[in-house]
Amino acid sequence: MVALAWFAISCGSREKTATRNDRLDSIAREYVNLGLSIGQFDGDFVDAYYGPDSLRPAKADTLQFPKDAFLRKAAALKTALTAFKTGTGQDTLARRAQWLTAQLTAFERRIHLFSGTVVPFDSESKDLFDAVAPTHDEKHFQDLIAKLDRLLPGKGPIPERYQKLASHFLIPQNKIDTVFRTAIAEARKRTLAHYVLPAGEDFKLEYVHDKPWSGYNWYKGNYKSVIQINVSQPIYIERAIDLACHEGYPGHHVYNALLEKNLFRDKGWTEISLYPLFSPQSLIAEGSANYGISMAFPGNEQREFCKNVLIPLAGLDTAMTDAYFEALTIRSALNYARNEVARGLLDRGMSDQEAQRWLTDYCLLPEKGASDYLRFIRKYRSYVINYNYGQDIIKNYIESQGGTAAEPDKRWKLFEVLLSNENEAGDLLKK
Numbered sequence: 388m389v390a391l392a393w394f395a396i397s398c399g400s401r402e403k404t405a406t407r408n409d410r411l412d413s414i415a416r417e418y419v420n421l422g423l424s425i426g427q428f429d430g431d432f433v434d435a436y437y438g439p440d441s442l443r444p445a446k447a448d449t450l451q452f453p454k455d456a457f458l459r460k461a462a463a464l465k466t467a468l469t470a471f472k473t474g475t476g477q478d479t480l481a482r483r484a485q486w487l488t489a490q491l492t493a494f495e496r497r498i499h500l501f502s503g504t505v506v507p508f509d510s511e512s513k514d515l516f517d518a519v520a521p522t523h524d525e526k527h528f529q530d531l532i533a534k535l536d537r538l539l540p541g542k543g544p545i546p547e548r549y550q551k552l553a554s555h556f557l558i559p560q561n562k563i564d565t566v567f568r569t570a571i572a573e574a575r576k577r578t579l580a581h582y583v584l585p586a587g588e589d590f591k592l593e594y595v596h597d598k599p600w601s602g603y604n605w606y607k608g609n610y611k612s613v614i615q616i617n618v619s620q621p622i623y624i625e626r627a628i629d630l631a632c633h634e635g636y637p638g639h640h641v642y643n644a645l646l647e648k649n650l651f652r653d654k655g656w657t658e659i660s661l662y663p664l665f666s667p668q669s670l671i672a673e674g675s676a677n678y679g680i681s682m683a684f685p686g687n688e689q690r691e692f693c694k695n696v697l698i699p700l701a702g703l704d705t706a707m708t709d710a711y712f713e714a715l716t717i718r719s720a721l722n723y724a725r726n727e728v729a730r731g732l733l734d735r736g737m738s739d740q741e742a743q744r745w746l747t748d749y750c751l752l753p754e755k756g757a758s759d760y761l762r763f764i765r766k767y768r769s770y771v772i773n774y775n776y777g778q779d780i781i782k783n784y785i786e787s788q789g790g791t792a793a794e795p796d797k798r799w800k801l802f803e804v805l806l807s808n809e810n811e812a813g814d815l816l817k818k
């Protein structure tokens with residue numbers, strides 16, 4: 388009652404907006420605190436945090452995961468957010484409230500998962516990443532493989548012929564550092580031709596062993612990243628550009644730096660200082676990082692840069708480059724087979740042996756790559772859709788709304804807006 392009376396007497400609409408802003412900011416801080424609290428138990432929950440130390444929870448006084456308390460807190464925050472979701476899609480508070488609500492739905496799903504309660508693959512990905520990836524049967528992948536059959540030199544099983552072709556483009560261990568530094572410098576140069584990045588942005592490059600992924604960006608805040616490359620897996624020449632763009636420019640490093648600059652530093656939106664890995668933000672992150680390769684190296688430019696610069700730098704022969712890159716285009720469409728392996732393993736009782744067959748025959752992974760990918764699926768589950776379906780969502784959005792390939796500035800601009808705001812897959816699919 389007291390609050391109502393106060394509103395009636397004193398509120399001009401500006402003050403009212405300020406109050407609503409303060410209230411949303413306060414919910415955002417509670418959201419961050421909840422995420423960091425869950426992260427005290429679930430070691431994969433928080434991918435990055437660079438917000439105030441005051442929001443870090445005190446050390447948990449129990450080893451028991453407080454599932455119900457966390458679920459109650461998430462539900463309470465979602466209820467509080469409903470009051471802000473009445474504006475139009477353009478209203479900033481409504482937009483933030485919608486994004487926070489989707490992120491909290493992901494918190495709830497991850498809390499259940501971490502407690503051992505699973506739901507079907509598509510329900511899981513919908514709650515965690517705001518997207519359900521299309522399904523493809525085995526025939527779809529067999530048809531793509533048949534196209535490769537016509538393209539690959541030699542006779543015999545296609546995975547072996549693909550591996551043989553790829554082996555010409557394996558970067559020797561002693562050239563990995565030179566090739567990666569050159570690829571990252573080029574990706575950075577191409578990104579800086581379009582963007583002004585925050586002063587002081589920088590990254591550290593590290594080589595690591597025996598991880599379930601090929602590369603990782605650990606964002607540290609203050610526009611700094613640590614980019615790790617897993618050198619236990621064979622690294623083929625195109626991966627230098629893939630990873631340079633995906634982990635660095637204009638991928639994860641640029642995405643995180645733009646969010647920090649535009650939303651956290653300039654607008655004071657605390658929620659963005661926490662990056663929860665299993666959340667709708669990850670589909671945008673992985674999708675834009677993968678599509679970022681085509682932003683920086685459109686058309687045949689990746690092939691040309693490899694042929695003219697990276698392949699000679701690695702001391703390799705350029706003779707088969709065109710055939711190899713044609714094969715890579717088909718291999719990229721085959722990436723959707725990874726979703727079917729994850730669906731199969733998590734939902735449909737697919738055996739490890741059958742999964743290994745799919746990964747070898749359709750994803751064309753070498754044996755070590757296939758076993759690492761099985762580890763990846765066990766750990767990250769429906770996260771796998773963020774790479775391929777996420778990439779297609781971002782590609783369709785940029786290419787339908789951002790002009791033609793002949794207008795690269797327009798595309799870079801729209802991509803920058805995407806990287807500088809809170810979005811979910813569902814929003815982009817509606818546009």
Ligand SMILES: [Zn+2]
Binds near residue numbers: 639676
């Ligand atoms: Zn990534």
